[in-house]
Amino acid sequence: MPRLGILALQGDVREHQATVKSLGLDALAVRTPQQLDEVDALILPGGESTAIAHLLVTSGLREPLAARLKDGMAAFGTCAGLIALSAEVLDGRSDQWSFAALDVAVRRNGYGRQVASFETPIDVEGLGFVPGVFIRAPRIERWGADVEFLASHNHGDGEHPVLIRQGAVWGCSFHPELTSDNQIHGLFLGHAGF
Amino acid sequence: MTTQENFGSVGTARVKRGLADMLRGGVIMDVVNPEQARIAEDAGAVAVMALERVPSDIRRDGGVARMSDPQMIKEIQATVTIPVMAKARIGHFAEAQILQALDVDYIDESEVLTPADEVNHIDKWGFTVPFVCGATNLGEALRRIGEGACMIRSKGEAGTGNIVEAVRHLRTINKAIRMLQMADESELFSMAKDLQAPLPLVLEVAATGKLPVPLFCAGGISTPADAALVLQLGAEAVFVGSGIFKSDDPERMAKAIVEATTHYQDASVVARVSTGLGAAMKGFETATLEQRLSERGW
Numbered sequence: 001m002p003r004l005g006i007l008a009l010q011g012d013v014r015e016h017q018a019t020v021k022s023l024g025l026d027a028l029a030v031r032t033p034q035q036l037d038e039v040d041a042l043i044l045p046g047g048e049s050t051a052i053a054h055l056l057v058t059s060g061l062r063e064p065l066a067a068r069l070k071d072g073m074a075a076f077g078t079c080a081g082l083i084a085l086s087a088e089v090l091d092g093r094s095d096q097w098s099f100a101a102l103d104v105a106v107r108r109n110g111y112g113r114q115v116a117s118f119e120t121p122i123d124v125e126g127l128g129f130v131p132g133v134f135i136r137a138p139r140i141e142r143w144g145a146d147v148e149f150l151a152s153h154n155h156g157d158g159e160h161p162v163l164i165r166q167g168a169v170w171g172c173s174f175h176p177e178l179t180s181d182n183q184i185h186g187l188f189l190g191h192a193g194f
Numbered sequence: 195m196t197t198q199e200n201f202g203s204v205g206t207a208r209v210k211r212g213l214a215d216m217l218r219g220g221v222i223m224d225v226v227n228p229e230q231a232r233i234a235e236d237a238g239a240v241a242v243m244a245l246e247r248v249p250s251d252i253r254r255d256g257g258v259a260r261m262s263d264p265q266m267i268k269e270i271q272a273t274v275t276i277p278v279m280a281k282a283r284i285g286h287f288a289e290a291q292i293l294q295a296l297d298v299d300y301i302d303e304s305e306v307l308t309p310a311d312e313v314n315h316i317d318k319w320g321f322t323v324p325f326v327c328g329a330t331n332l333g334e335a336l337r338r339i340g341e342g343a344c345m346i347r348s349k350g351e352a353g354t355g356n357i358v359e360a361v362r363h364l365r366t367i368n369k370a371i372r373m374l375q376m377a378d379e380s381e382l383f384s385m386a387k388d389l390q391a392p393l394p395l396v397l398e399v400a401a402t403g404k405l406p407v408p409l410f411c412a413g414g415i416s417t418p419a420d421a422a423l424v425l426q427l428g429a430e431a432v433f434v435g436s437g438i439f440k441s442d443d444p445e446r447m448a449k450a451i452v453e454a455t456t457h458y459q460d461a462s463v464v465a466r467v468s469t470g471l472g473a474a475m476k477g478f479e480t481a482t483l484e485q486r487l488s489e490r491g492w
Contacts, residue, residue, distance in 0.1 A: 010218070010219040059456070080216070093275055114298075115299075118206075156201050
């Protein structure tokens with residue numbers, strides 16, 4: 001039986017844990033390279049992407065996690081987790097780095113600051129409508145040919161993808177973990193062999 | 195809550211409380227200028243609180259403490275990519291309206307500033323921007339949530355560098371939650387009366403065993419060990435006010451408190467980051483204070 005982990009350096013780790021638990025799975029909280037070695041797939045939660053990037057370095061997880069992603073480990077990032085997995089970060093810090101596991105450019109706070117944070121139903125391929133909670137959300141603005149869209153949203157200036165996958169790596173601009181709808185997690189975990 | 199065309203609903207309880215969820219396990223740092231904001235972000239802060247004077251200086255200077263100059267808040271917003279919070283006086287809804295117009299990410303209706311209303315807090319439901327409020331006990335926390343607060347921070351005693359009041363307030367809140375959980379259902383009505391708290395929120399806490407919004411800790415955190423202590427006592431994130439920029443080596447202290455907050459369950463990490471840090475802020479014995487900020491708020 002494969003083992004699932006949740007990167008637990010900072011952010012809404014508890015909500016992801018509750019969501020996977022509702023699907024009958026337990027997840028290991030990953031804060032060290034040793035804990036990363038024990039898992040076969042990893043969820044990267046929402047939080048503050050600069051803080052999580054900093055903590056990935058200080059906890060010694062940056063290189064081993066980069067290596068695992070390169071080896072094809074299944075991963076799912078929401079919001080800050082999507083930023084960490086993306087190839088390019090726009091409007092970030094000048095020294096912001098990311099794992100480049102998803103061939104996309106994301107704009108930090110691309111939908112605006114907190115007062116512009118919003119909720120809207122999102123139509124996901126194969127699932128129908130699920131609640132979409134966007135909080136200072138990153139916007140996916142460029143993408144490579146290998147990136148597959150599972151959902152997109154028009155915020156008044158054209159369609160932008162909001163749920164994507166590339167191989168075993170999935171990314172989401174919004175926060176399915178903040179709702180009681182566990183279908184997106186279920187879809188990811190099904191593809192990851194759980 | 196309002197609807198922007200057909201693009202979605204803004205200012206919902208879920209997006210307001212949700213930002214607090216995103217800050218969990220992090221450190222929110224008081225900063226008074228863009229340089230300090232940069233240091234805070236470099237150190238891994240999840241947000242900064244923009245204010246003109248840190249609490250220990252407000253305590254020293256006396257006089258009326260008010261909302262910060264919008265110019266300073268804008269400069270800090272332009273400097274960092276993380277959320278920027280700012281403080282409004284208790285009950286001063288016009289200051290809060292200004293802060294919302296400035297696009298701050300969270301408003302702290304704070305006892306650190308001089309209160310503007312000695313009876314009423316701000317009606318926070320009417321705002322799109324979320325609010326954090328301080329509390330010393332469960333009744334106060336639930337009254338603030340009833341008014342629309344989306345995050346509670348235990349007050350501690352700001353600007354003292356002394357953790358004793360923060361510990362008292364966290365333990366008081368968590369003990370009261372445990373008592374609600376143990377109570378017979380028929381006793382909860384009377385307990386709501388004693389707490390002076392809205393009954394629906396009392397019933398919710400009794401059922402879930404936690405506040406409906408995240409519980410953070412503020413007021414007196416000045417070392418990595420302080421952060422590890424309050425997180426083990428149930429705080430979900432920490433606010434550090436004077437403790438960083440009144441220490442000997444703010445950059446190192448900021449990084450050390452961030453690491454201790456993430457790895458609070460691993461004493462070997464807290465020990466490593468505590469080593470050779472230089473002096474923490476000098477601090478005050480709270481028993482001798484003339485002004486207790488934590489007594490502000492009703």
